[in-house]
Amino acid sequence: MTARQFGVKLSARGATFRLWAPAAKRVDLLLNHPHPMERSDDGWFTADIAGAGAGTRYKFRIDDEIDVPDPASDFQPDDVNGPSEVIDHARYQWQASDWRGRPWHETVLIETHVGTFTREGSYRAMIDRLDHLVETGITALELLPLADFAGQRNWGYDGVLWYAPDSAYGRPDDLKALIDAAHRRGLMMLLDVVYNHFGPEGNYLGRYAPTFFTEAHTPWGSTIDYRVRQVRDFAIENALHWLRDYRFDGLRFDAANHIVAAPGDVPVLHELSEAVGKLAEKTGRHIHLVLENGDNVASLLDPAEGPPNGKYRAQWNDDYHHAWHVLLTGEAQGYYGDYPAPLTALVRSLSSGFVYQGETSTFWGNRPRGEASGHLAPAAFVNFLQNHDQIGNRALGDRLETLAGSKPIEAALAVTLLAPMPPMLFMGEEWGSKAPFPFFCDFHGDLAEAVRRGRRSEYGWAYARYGSEVPDPLEPATFQSAVLDWQSISSAAGQARLTLVQRLLKTRQREIVPRLADANFDQARAEDNGLLTARWVMGDGMALHLLANLSSTEISRAVKPGRQQERGSPIWGGEPGDRLPPWSVFWRLEG
Incomplete structure (x- = not known):
């Protein structure tokens, strides 16, 4: 990878603004007044502005028709449709300057959503809870996506400005302070990134760079065309941005089976891993790349490869979750129908990773799913009993704690937290929180109504059964219901569960972790x-x-x-x- 192409480049005398807009005839940089940008043959528009620097706000005017933010904006103080703000990442004074991360086999993950992890819902407020995570035995804090999304409330998977951490949670330096504080406590920081689609509001790329997309569609929007060199660079540079400028220790890639390129082409995932590997080698850091991939492609995984060189440390093992969920709840709808013998499925997962290793999946369209995975190390599979998807994609957003008894859940935890595979908890699971995590967002007008219609279509049975009890994803109260109930940690049940998890993770640290390599x-x-x-x-x-x-x-x-x-x-x-x-x-x- 060469130097970053997208976004603003700062220098001693000012700043260079760049926009890749191959379909635009004219682009003006909007500061105090419009500045015509110079166009090159490859579709890049540039403007050098003396005196511009950190704090400068700007937009781009396309063909005198529409004003848009920078798609590689570092910050959007006024949301996705407002001006972009120049950020000088070199200004932040890191305290944990000697932090180089931790090896993958030490990983115990907890997945969190910044907006609901604390009542304040901010990066800074999370700092006050880091000691709790360390005392529990957590070694890695994973954040749901931060890429700027429309509105103030969102899971994060509707991000449209991939480089800008959402302003609903604070400023870039606030996020860096959280990461710095985590590193000072020995906690790794991972970030969920979404490279398979853009959200439905605030993405203007189709207007001035239509070749960013193909005619095909993912379940969430137009397919991104990674055959185009600039499009591929946009994603790779973004991954390096989070790892370099914010010092995240790793990334989790959402729905990697929808990140596609041309047949026979070097997959973008392979090239991205190589680029990250060069960063890790240059800095001497442990950097971990993790996939979510419904196709169960074992050949993408190698937990021992260091630094990354085309492969990925691990994959979220949905198979493991599904087997446990059916065993504990008896539910058999949707994808759970592919696990009619949950104990048999659990045996397959514990003995070789994936449950589906080429067998035909009914839910996946009666087609073969997966590859043989038993040759991989256990470290290639992130195992969990709950995560944001498996809770939040339920009509009521109800947790496992409300669906199964405490004794079965404790047995599942005793297996999951001591098995050689890296375990992951969902925020509050360590004390048995019952706070729901329903789907929520903050769209308006026709888009908001489209979301409501979509939910009613997908969960018609739930609306017929529960009626008004099904939360409206657009209502602020739905978001508020998802805020973690930290007060419940003091209850007798909360203390008992937390003590159990702490004991299990201490046992893991003492007896399992020293033996996990190889x-x-x-x-x-x-x-x-x-x-x-x-x-x-x-x-x-x-x-x-x-x-x-x-x-x-x-x-x-x-x-x-x-x-x-x-x-x-x-x-x-x-x-x-x-x-x-x-x-x-x-x-x-x-x-």
Whole structure:
């Protein structure tokens, strides 16, 4: 990658403003008065302005017809339709200047939404909760997307100005202060980025750069055409922007199966990983790239590759979540219908990563889904019981805590938090929060009504059953209901759950993490009565064993001749007897 092309370039004498607008005949830079920009043959418009610098606000006027913000704006103080503001990233004085990150095998993630993580809903307010995360045993804080979106309330997946952290949460320096504070506490910071579509309001690229898009569509908007060199550079430069200018330790790529390029072309994901690898090598930092990819493409993953060189550390393992959800709730609608035997699916995931490794998926259009994944290290799979999608895409936004009993959930946590795969919690899950996380946004007019109609169409059964109880995504009260209920952490149930999670993560840090490098899958099996066993070979040659009763009834095990106890040293649950209580979990290490 060459130097950044998009956005404003600062110099000692002023600033150079650039816009790629191949379909425009004329572009004027709007400051105090219009400044005609010079056009080159490749569609770039430039203007050098002496004296311009940090704080300068500007827009672009296209063909005397429409005024637009910079698509690579560093900040939008007045939302997506307002002027862009020049930010000098070199001005920020980093306190954790020697931070180089942490290796991937130490990862314990928590996924958060800035606007609902605290009552204030700001970057700065999150700082006050970082000590809680460290005390819990979290090592990596992941933020839902920050790219500037229309309005004041949004999950973040409707971002249209990819380089600008949304002003609803604070200014760029506030975000840097959060990241700096996290690093001083030993916390990694990851960011969710969306390179498969633009949001429905505030994206003007189609007017002056129509080749940004193809005629095809994703479920959320026009398909981005990564065959175009400038389009590809726009995404790659954006990834480097978050990692370099904000010092995020990694990125999670939303719906990577909708990030496409021409057949036979070098995939943009491969090129992006290589570019990030060069940054990591140059700076000596640990940088982690993680995918969400419904296609289960195992060949994209390599958790040991360092620095990145075309591959990705890990993938969110939806299969693992779906198996547990069906097991714990009995729900079978939608994609859960692909997991009719959840315990069998869980065995597949614990023994080789993905559940779907080429088998035909009904929900995915009766087509084969996935690739063989058992050869990969367990570190390639981020496992979780809840996340923003699996809660928020429910009609009521209700959490697992309201759908299943506490004992089954605690058993699922005991498996998830001690298995060799990197675990992830959703904010508040560590104390069993019941605060919903419904879908919310802040659109107006026809777009707002279109969102309402879409939700009613998708969740018609829920509206028929619950009526007005289904939250209106446009109402401020829906957003307010999602604000995390920190007060519930002090309840007896909250304290008990938090203590359990802390103990599990301390055990993980002491017994599992030192052995994770070079760990491998081995085997797992389940019986019809709910008895589950699994085994992994750890990097130091030890074998990690799991024994669990994942049922609501006691299981009696046949006594084997000469067996006095399980081989190895228990690290969780003590010595299992011949009668396993319902929802009991036992871990041990054998050397």
